[in-house]
Amino acid sequence: MRNFALPALIGLVLGVLAHLVSVLAMPRLALDDAFARLSQLGTPNAVSMVPDPTPLGATLPRMDPAFASAVCVYDLSGGALHIHVPAAPYYLSVSFYTRHGLAYYAINDRTAGRRATDLLLMTPAQRAALPEDEEITAADRLIIESPSSEGTVLIRSFVPERGERELVRARLAEARCGVTS
Amino acid sequence: MRLLAILLAFLIGGATAIVLTWYASARGNGFGAVQIGAWTAWPKAGTADADPYARAAFARSGELPLELADGIAFIATSDDDGRALDGRCDIRIRGRLPQARLWTLTLYDGRGRLIDNAAERYGFTSAEVVWNPDRGVEIVLAPRARPGNWLPTGGRDRVTAVLRLYDAPVDVGSGAGDRSSMPTVTQERCP
Numbered sequence: 069m070r071n072f073a074l075p076a077l078i079g080l081v082l083g084v085l086a087h088l089v090s091v092l093a094m095p096r097l098a099l100d101d102a103f104a105r106l107s108q109l110g111t112p113n114a115v116s117m118v119p120d121p122t123p124l125g126a127t128l129p130r131m132d133p134a135f136a137s138a139v140c141v142y143d144l145s146g147g148a149l150h151i152h153v154p155a156a157p158y159y160l161s162v163s164f165y166t167r168h169g170l171a172y173y174a175i176n177d178r179t180a181g182r183r184a185t186d187l188l189l190m191t192p193a194q195r196a197a198l199p200e201d202e203e204i205t206a207a208d209r210l211i212i213e214s215p216s217s218e219g220t221v222l223i224r225s226f227v228p229e230r231g232e233r234e235l236v237r238a239r240l241a242e243a244r245c246g247v248t249s
Numbered sequence: 250m251r252l253l254a255i256l257l258a259f260l261i262g263g264a265t266a267i268v269l270t271w272y273a274s275a276r277g278n279g280f281g282a283v284q285i286g287a288w289t290a291w292p293k294a295g296t297a298d299a300d301p302y303a304r305a306a307f308a309r310s311g312e313l314p315l316e317l318a319d320g321i322a323f324i325a326t327s328d329d330d331g332r333a334l335d336g337r338c339d340i341r342i343r344g345r346l347p348q349a350r351l352w353t354l355t356l357y358d359g360r361g362r363l364i365d366n367a368a369e370r371y372g373f374t375s376a377e378v379v380w381n382p383d384r385g386v387e388i389v390l391a392p393r394a395r396p397g398n399w400l401p402t403g404g405r406d407r408v409t410a411v412l413r414l415y416d417a418p419v420d421v422g423s424g425a426g427d428r429s430s431m432p433t434v435t436q437e438r439c440p
Contacts, residue, residue: 071250072257079258083265090270094305102313123365129312130361132413133371134353159351159415163316169307172297174316176416178350215297222313226351226415228376230369 095168102128102169103141106220112143115223115243120233134228136237140221140245144214147247148190151221154242155184157235159226162187167218175210188248189214189221221245278314279303285427287434288323288412295321310361320349320415326407328434334410336364336402338439340390342410344432345383347421349414351375356390356400359407366401373398386432410434 095101105127110116118127118137131137142149153162156177162185164173175185188211190198195213223243227233278291279302294303295317307314315322325342327333334340336358346352355372358364363371378386378398389395392404402408412432414421 072254075254075258076261079261080265082258082262084269086262086266087269087273090266091273091301091305095308098308098311100311101308102311105311121363123363123371126362129310130357130411132353132355132411133363134355134374161316161319161415163313163319165313168304169313170297170299170304171295171314171316174318176319178416179318220313224319226374226376228351228374 102165103167103218103220106139107141109139110141112141113146113149113245113247115140115241115245117237117241118222132224134226135224136227136233136240137225138223138240138243140223140243142189142214142219142221142245144189144191144194144217148188148194149245150248151187151189152242152244153180153185153187153223154239156225156239158228158232161224163222163224164189164212164214165220165222166214166216168216170215172215173212185210187212191217273302273305278306285323285431287325287327287329288431289325290321290323292317292321295319312361315413320413321417321421323412323414323431325410325412325434328436330435332436334390334408334434335436335439336390336405336408337392338436339395340402340408340410341387341435341437342390342432343385343387343435344429345385346375346412346432347414347430348418349375349421350416352415353413354378354388354400355411355413356402357409357411358403358405359409361409364401364403364405364408366403368401370400372400391438 115138118139121131121133161174161176165171186209188209192213225236225240227236278294279300281293283290283292293299295314352375353372356364373388380386388398390400390402392402
């Protein structure tokens, strides 16, 4: 029996390691993650409308059918991103996710003051490189730091009843995102 | 003999990895679950502090978690007695809801898809639901039409209800809420 104690122990340690490595690597290995799915809707650094979920399919699993959504898949390697969020008649939120789906920031129409909002999204390095005077001119725009150079911005607005959906979607279609010149 | 030992090490290693991964995925979206009655939420999964298990679960499913500053999602896959939600039963969701600017209740099948129905009704929102006089709600999920707030289950054997509270006060996700702060989930008339 003693002969098998060591192999059993080695097996246990290997198993725990394999489990931890697979969990930690999952975000990088998953091919069909949210970023990949949303990237198929349009070009990066531009706003695309997300199709409303139906029983036949949805862009992402478990989307809330009571919302209309638009997305900006971003890549900050060419510079900071300017995001224009229109005012919506009902609840509206803007959520920020990294390349691997980590939610790092969100703002809603109440925190934004219920009017059209302009946001600047940049990496910590790009923010550090901002000249002082530009920091002042940009002060009226909210600056958000993205922990990764790629990611997604999800702009969603509540549709309280079916008849309002087209109105809400039209308003969301006014959202813009693009690299600042 | 040596071959047998190596084989044993690999067998035990494989079994350990499978058991741990199964256990982790059965836990849902990582640690820090807040459970109130039949409802479970993972508030931390919607923040930059999400643990590796939550990140792995979302990467694999392709879902994006609700940012906690946006809202919080409570998921029910079983009733108050711990029986799995069965779309062939009448599932009754009843009671008051935590404070929030708005809420939505959505019904999904076992794979997270909406359930097809002629009325194209997949859920209720706080704006359209019929409220009880006591500011509570009663929503029935059933295969056949019911008076009042009815959601068609399509007779699926496994269904999941998701209650999303948007722009909710921070304490809603802290686990401070007691049982009465969330609606009860009961099943009746099962086949």
